[in-house]
Amino acid sequence: MILKGKVWKFGNNIDTDAIIPARYLNTSDPDELAKHIMEDADKDFPSKVKAGDLITADANFGCGSSREHAPIAIKAAGIQAVVAKSFARIFYRNAFNIGLPIFESEDASGKIKEGDEIEIDADRGVIKNITKSEEYTAKPIPPFMQELISSGGLIEWTKKRIMAS
């Protein structure tokens, strides 16, 4: 899988209240949630972001609540992937469970700047910065998580297991 697009950049500790504020959680409709994506981090973000864009951030992206609304809203806003130095653990598992590609890379998150165009080779974990002609590597994805992705997420994976038993 190749993911290519323009980058929006965020800092450290982007919490789930910044990704999707709790005041909008009286619904779980992805399109409704997407309207408020990253609103409390940058109030113009929902109008600026375009389908196909990507996000990079520093450490501990997605900290705070367990709300799956956060990766769902990111996905529904058309954002292809998130690259960060590190992810908060519940966000990390949620992203894999619902099929939002995420990549951990110190190097990439440090060097990519807002507006850069990048291309991610998801299978090889290689992130190319087209604007800067640089290349970074992402941490390898554990085999079990790869299995989740290739099944199409946790629900499909569970379905298969239930059918098999």
Add this chain to the structure above:
Amino acid sequence: MTITEKILAAHSGRDEISAGELINAKVDLILANDITAPIAITEFKKIGAKDVFDKERIALIPDHFAPQKDIKAAEQCRMLRDFSREYNLGLYFEVGRMGVEHALLPEQGLVVPGDLVIGADSHTCTYGGLGAFSTGVGSTDVASAMATGECWFKVPESMKFIYYGKLNKWVSGKDLILHTIGDIGVDGALYRAMEFEGEVISPLPMAGRLTMCNMAIEAGGKNGIIVPDNITEQYAKNRAKREYKFYSSDKDAVYVDVREYDCSKIPLTVSCPHLPSNTKPAAELSSIAIDQVVVGSCTNGRIEDIREAAEIIKGKKVNPNVRMIVIPATQQIYLQAVKEGLAEIFVNAEAVFSTPTCGPCLGGHMGILAKGERAIATTNRNFVGRMGHPESEVYLSNPAVAAASAILGRIGTPEEVI
């Protein structure tokens, strides 16, 4: 092995287990609330399972926007009720019988020592106070576990935190954990287990233990945990609805980090906006004027917390520039507070005494901040916009500091008012 590793090993049919392994483990209890259960229910239906794995081990608790604050919230709550009826679930808590989930489940003996619990709520880590492994997961995890009774985990590395010395007056579990988060940062325990022990933890009441483990997530932790002892036994024996088991850490258990804190040096601590790790001594914040005080939440809404706030506010009035909102975390705590005359103390002091709900803790309802307003709260998060407008501010403290601040109209300490 550590207590965390032992509980995970026991639930995945293994004798030995080590940090970093990915395992599938059996869960003892699953919970979700009115924000997270709707997604879990929708996803569960996609799996096509004939039934849930166990009707008595799935707790659905409408507490965040309940009592239903608007039509959309009511629709979400109704999904929990309908699903519970459809599958005949034993642990659905209607308004009037509910409370903030992480206060309710231990109180009702539905979570017991030695359990492995997952919840679609990040503060599920609270039950580590009982010597259980519990951790927050996503709605999809809950959907899958409702069908199979299992969940995948990466076995976390453990960090040990040792508290020694003598606690200063009014310093509580809340101050210890805020201080610790201030020390290690909001990702200082990322992906890890936080094990609390030491001569200060041994006599620490269950309420304080639950408060400490509740905030493990605020340091990025996967779980917080305290090895069960006499205090655990006293707490569990009259309320446990299932058999329980005490696990402990071996002498040669492996910790990636061990930190020690001299508690005589830990002051009354406040987390300033906009991160729980942004801690300062309460005594240094006396220039910060406040508009609102909240005592409640899964962190500090237990009867011990309500008593502490009442002790300070008794016979006094809330400052004319401040609104104070007191929210007991469960119906049982509410009733107890009424019986003990605490509700009356708050009402006489001109504070609001509310029915159990998460309410303002996550900016839901019952005390939302306007632009530029500032609150001190006994809750657990002070992120941008957490209690209302993105330009409002939240300071986190223990109940005594919150109550003292309500009287003073600014951040202050109990010594200043009694």
